[in-house]
Amino acid sequence: MEKRRSSEREAFRLIEEVLQLMESRGLVELELEHQGIRLRLKKATSSPAPQLVEYVTGLPHAAAPAAAGGAKPAESTDRRIIIKSPMVGTFYRAPSPDAPAFAEAGQDIEPGQVVCIIEAMKLMNEIKSEVAGRVVEVLTENGEPVEFGQPLFAVEPR
Amino acid sequence: MFSKILIANRGEIAVRVIRACRDMGIRTVAIYSEPDRTSLHVRLADEAICVGGPKPEQSYLNIPAIISAAEITDVDAIHPGYGFLSENAHFAEICESCNVSFIGPTAKAIRLLGDKIAAKDVMRKAGIPIIPGSMTAIRDKEEALATARRVRYPVIIKAAAGGGGRGMRVCHNDVRLLSALMVCQTEAQASFNNSDVFVEKYIDEPRHIEFQILADKSGHMIHLGERDCSIQHRHQKLIEESPSPVVDSKLRRKMGELAVRAAKAADYTTVGTVEFLLDRDGNFYFIEMNTRIQVEHPVTELVTGIDLVKEQIRVAAGERLGMKQDDVTMSGHAIECRINAADPFNGFTPSPGRITFFHEPGGPGVRVDTHIYAGYDVPPFYDSLLAKLLVHGRTRHEAIRIMQRALDEFLIEPLRTTVPLHKQIFSDPIFWRGHFSTHYLDRILAERNDG
Numbered sequence: 254m255e256k257r258r259s260s261e262r263e264a265f266r267l268i269e270e271v272l273q274l275m276e277s278r279g280l281v282e283l284e285l286e287h288q289g290i291r292l293r294l295k296k297a298t299s300s301p302a303p304q305l306v307e308y309v310t311g312l313p314h315a316a317a318p319a320a321a322g323g324a325k326p327a328e329s330t331d332r333r334i335i336i337k338s339p340m341v342g343t344f345y346r347a348p349s350p351d352a353p354a355f356a357e358a359g360q361d362i363e364p365g366q367v368v369c370i371i372e373a374m375k376l377m378n379e380i381k382s383e384v385a386g387r388v389v390e391v392l393t394e395n396g397e398p399v400e401f402g403q404p405l406f407a408v409e410p411r
Numbered sequence: 412m413f414s415k416i417l418i419a420n421r422g423e424i425a426v427r428v429i430r431a432c433r434d435m436g437i438r439t440v441a442i443y444s445e446p447d448r449t450s451l452h453v454r455l456a457d458e459a460i461c462v463g464g465p466k467p468e469q470s471y472l473n474i475p476a477i478i479s480a481a482e483i484t485d486v487d488a489i490h491p492g493y494g495f496l497s498e499n500a501h502f503a504e505i506c507e508s509c510n511v512s513f514i515g516p517t518a519k520a521i522r523l524l525g526d527k528i529a530a531k532d533v534m535r536k537a538g539i540p541i542i543p544g545s546m547t548a549i550r551d552k553e554e555a556l557a558t559a560r561r562v563r564y565p566v567i568i569k570a571a572a573g574g575g576g577r578g579m580r581v582c583h584n585d586v587r588l589l590s591a592l593m594v595c596q597t598e599a600q601a602s603f604n605n606s607d608v609f610v611e612k613y614i615d616e617p618r619h620i621e622f623q624i625l626a627d628k629s630g631h632m633i634h635l636g637e638r639d640c641s642i643q644h645r646h647q648k649l650i651e652e653s654p655s656p657v658v659d660s661k662l663r664r665k666m667g668e669l670a671v672r673a674a675k676a677a678d679y680t681t682v683g684t685v686e687f688l689l690d691r692d693g694n695f696y697f698i699e700m701n702t703r704i705q706v707e708h709p710v711t712e713l714v715t716g717i718d719l720v721k722e723q724i725r726v727a728a729g730e731r732l733g734m735k736q737d738d739v740t741m742s743g744h745a746i747e748c749r750i751n752a753a754d755p756f757n758g759f760t761p762s763p764g765r766i767t768f769f770h771e772p773g774g775p776g777v778r779v780d781t782h783i784y785a786g787y788d789v790p791p792f793y794d795s796l797l798a799k800l801l802v803h804g805r806t807r808h809e810a811i812r813i814m815q816r817a818l819d820e821f822l823i824e825p826l827r828t829t830v831p832l833h834k835q836i837f838s839d840p841i842f843w844r845g846h847f848s849t850h851y852l853d854r855i856l857a858e859r860n861d862g
Contacts, residue, residue: 341462341479373479374509398483400461401476402445 342373420492425452444470544611570599622670656845713745755832772820
């Protein structure tokens with residue numbers, strides 16, 4: 254029960270921060286996922302303050318792997334494509350601990366290019382990009398467990 | 412004891428297992444497909460992992476994804492529920508090789524009992540009465556005809572790898588037998604990837620009586636009495652009750668002993684159910700053994716006071732059975748109605764969609780096992796079970812009255828459900844008298860459609 258209350262408090266704190274962020278950056282629409290909570294805020298054109306349109310919370314369960322700092326701008330103002338995990342496993346950014354990452358923010362990628370590895374059942378699966386574009390943001394941390402559909406990279410397509 | 416369990420299932424049974432784990436202080440991990448993101452079992456579990464898309468092969472049957480989910484959440488055991496991977500010997504083996512306990516019997520027992528022909532053979536050798544028929548897969552038309560002549564019509568053709576009432580056809584003569592033979596083999600290949608079929612005598616006006624088995628890993632085995640599951644439509648159970656109106660304590664003792672012997676012959680552990688057909692003359696025959704917790708397990712829980720899921724988890728963790736056969740008592744009468752999202756008066760057409768208003772019955776003697784809630788979107792991809800409505804009374808008549816009361820209180824709008832059919836059955840004098848066979852439901856549905 255305590256866990257539930259503290260996650261509610263956290264949720265409200267998050268909403269406040271996000272509302273301020275929208276104001277200060279002049280954003281019209283924002284969609285955000287953080288630790289099992291998904292928020293979508295859309296600014297009404299006539300009124301100055303953003304209005305809460307949809308509030309969906311993943312109810313208390315820890316460690317449903319969350320997108321770390323994943324602010325996903327809405328499709329209407331941005332053409333970003335999200336590369337999502339096609340399987341359950343552990344996310345690795347490089348082929349080995351000392352090697353450079355497959356894909357960094359700012360890097361251009363091509364269809365068929367390996368962007369990361371997801372380890373499942375002791376097998377290293379190479380995950381390939383289906384798009385050509387520039388990696389804008391890495392949405393999951395190295396070594397994090399990931400579920401099916403988890404956002405991995407935000408890519409600005411060419 | 413396990414400290415964390417992953418439930419490889421969905422819907423009401425996932426909720427059921429999570430509840431047992433909560434009571435036992437065991438942490439839970441739910442797996443879910445994308446459309447099940449808002450499902451109750453996901454909300455109740457301590458952790459939840461999305462394993463794939465809507466189709467069962469992508470998610471609830473996706474062994475690599477499920478094992479992966481078990482690894483990243485570091486669970487000790489997997490509970491497979493019923494259906495899906497619960498009777499998949501291969502899955503049980505993979506769990507063990509990945510050092511995760513499979514809460515169920517051994518892969519060997521699953522494999523043996525999953526092959527209906529092999530199971531019959533083991534039971535025959537153990538002295539359990541079986542239905543006369545072919546003891547091996549039918550090789551050709553001549554063998555089918557010879558078997559039918561030996562046991563006498565009517566006969567039934569069954570898939571060896573089948574179950575759940577699928578892949579069966581009743582035949583009353585040679586012509587029908589020959590045409591049905593090829594159809595059954597084709598169906599069996601398509602549904603179970605195994606075209607083996609066998610021919611058995613078809614028992615006329617039987618009752619379906621099954622015995623609940625509980626066994627630990629040290630060889631102690633008991634039965635928890637019978638359930639009468641004769642109210643079926645096309646071999647799908649709709650209503651189950653315990654005790655059976657036609658089983659007295661003498662018959663219970665006899666059948667119970669044989670059920671335990673059958674389970675022992677298969678080296679069985681954890682929970683399982685031995686199914687018999689009882690004919691009008693009081694003869695009974697083994698038909699199959701189910702190697703999982705069953706949908707209707709709460710019927711036995713209400714009558715014996717034993718929590719089957721908790722016991723299943725305990726024995727799977729290696730604990731010894733805490734009770735002997737003589738400790739098991741049956742008290743009162745319990746009945747379960749399966750509430751499905753289907754229109755019973757329209758060929759059971761599925762009725763998925765959003766539930767706008769939901770009210771569960773309650774009060775004395777009522778138990779509801781369900782995963783649905785107001786606002787929930789029933790997805791079209793999985794079986795249609797919405798809820799199990801259970802009642803317990805001191806007598807069968809009292810239980811029936813409580814069920815009538817509960818059915819009147821149950822609101823699941825705007826979906827079409829089996830509630831109206833249950834109301835009809837529970838006001839039928841034939842049902843009240845308790846003298847019906849497995850043909851009863853097919854008959855009243857046919858009457859309704861003709862009238």
